[in-house]
Amino acid sequence: SQQGEEDPQALSIQEGENATMNCSYKTSINNLQWYRQNSGRGLVHLILIRSNEREKHSGRLRVTLDTSKKSSSLLITASRAADTASYFCAPLIQGAQKLVFGQGTRLTINP
Amino acid sequence: SAVISQKPSRDICQRGTSLTIQCQVDSQVTMMFWYRQQPGQSLTLIATANQGSEATYESGFVIDKFPISRPNLTFSTLTVSNMSPEDSSIYLCSVEASGIWGEQFFGPGTRLTVL
Numbered sequence: 001s002q003q004g005e006e007d008p009q010a011l012s013i014q015e016g017e018n019a020t021m022n023c024s025y026k027t028s029i030n031n032l033q034w035y036r037q038n039s040g041r042g043l044v045h046l047i048l049i050r051s052n053e054r055e056k057h058s059g060r061l062r063v064t065l066d067t068s069k070k071s072s073s074l075l076i077t078a079s080r081a082a083d084t085a086s087y088f089c090a091p092l093i094q095g096a097q098k099l100v101f102g103q104g105t106r107l108t109i110n111p
Numbered sequence: 112s113a114v115i116s117q118k119p120s121r122d123i124c125q126r127g128t129s130l131t132i133q134c135q136v137d138s139q140v141t142m143m144f145w146y147r148q149q150p151g152q153s154l155t156l157i158a159t160a161n162q163g164s165e166a167t168y169e170s171g172f173v174i175d176k177f178p179i180s181r182p183n184l185t186f187s188t189l190t191v192s193n194m195s196p197e198d199s200s201i202y203l204c205s206v207e208a209s210g211i212w213g214e215q216f217f218g219p220g221t222r223l224t225v226l
Contacts, residue, residue, distance in 0.1 A: 030213055040201055042219035043154075045112065048211060088153065092213040097142065098169075099215060101154040 004032070004089040004102040012108040019079050021105040023072040023089030030092045032065060032072050033099065037086045046074070046087075051094075079109045113138050113206050115218035123224045124194055131190045132221045134204035139184035142207035144215065145177070149200045157202075160187045194225045 007022045023032070031050045035043040049056045049065045049072065056063045062075040076083055086106050090099035114137040124130050134143065145157040157177055158166040166179040181187045191198050201222050205215045 031211075033214065035217070040148075040220075040222065042115075042117075042203060043205075043217040045214070045216050048214050090215075097207075097213060098144070098156055098159065099213075100156075103153050 004091045004100060006087070006089055006102045006105045008105060009103060010106045010108070012110060013079060015079060015081055015109050015111050017079055019076045019083070019107055019109075021074045021087050021089075021107070023074070023091075023102065025070050025072075025089075025091040025100075027070075027091075028094040029067070030094050032063075033090045033092065034061075034063060034072075034074050035088045035090060037088065037104070038084075043088065076107075079107075081109050081111050083107060084109045112208055112216045113140060115204065115206060115216060117202075117204060117218040117221050119221060120219065121222040121224075123226065126195050126225055128194055129190055129192045130194065130223060131188050132202050132204075132223075134187045134189070134218055136185045136206050140206040140208075141184070143181060143187045144205045144207075145179060145187075145189045146203045146205065146217075147200045148203065148220075154203065157189070191223065194223075196225045199223055199225045 004025050033048045034046040060077045065072045086104040088104045116135045118133045143160045146154045148154045156169050157172045158168045160166045160179050160181040162181045178190045201220045203220045205217045208214045
């Protein structure tokens with residue numbers, strides 16, 4: 001399978017704590033994108049990191065990419081209840097113009 | 112990023128019938144994609160829809176079951192034909208943004224329940 005695979009499958013933390021989600025993939029990529037999905041609705045695009053980038057920030061989000069290990073991580077700092085959602089990584093496979101999604105991480109922020 | 116809308120947002124249908132889902136984008140885009148998300152599952156690409164050519168279907172998806180139209184650069188439809196309860200899913204369209212190659216933005220999805 002060429003899926004992006006997220007770890008952990010579920011994560012529950014207290015509001016204000018940091019949340020870290022990991023993603024692994026199996027083939028060479030052009031970029032890797034992270035998405036958020038609230039309660040079975042559409043996906044919200046969070047951040048894209050190119051294969052030649054190692055780290056990227058957007059507000060409270062920090063994404064890292066290690067192409068040698070074929071892995072990425074998403075860090076959400078100072079979590080809020082509104083961050084409760086499922087988070088998906090989606091590698092863009094090199095040579096193919098399509099994203100492959102894993103099962104996602106279900107993040108729950110407890111007040 | 113593009114603003115994407117889908118119609119309907121949800122529907123409940125009887126088995127054996129068909130439903131056409133519309134996807135509208137507020138700007139012209141070359142690449143549009145249709146995904147399916149079965150309950151509790153991840154997203155699976157159904158097909159890629161390019162304007163002026165036949166859609167390209169992924170393994171396991173066929174045109175007779177999921178016919179797609181792409182009449183212009185801002186609009187596409189996906190039809191779910193001869194539905195069965197196994198077709199109950201969220202169907203999402205996405206578009207590739209023009210700024211960064213491969214960057215995709217998604218519509219709000221259509222939640223389909225087949226009885």
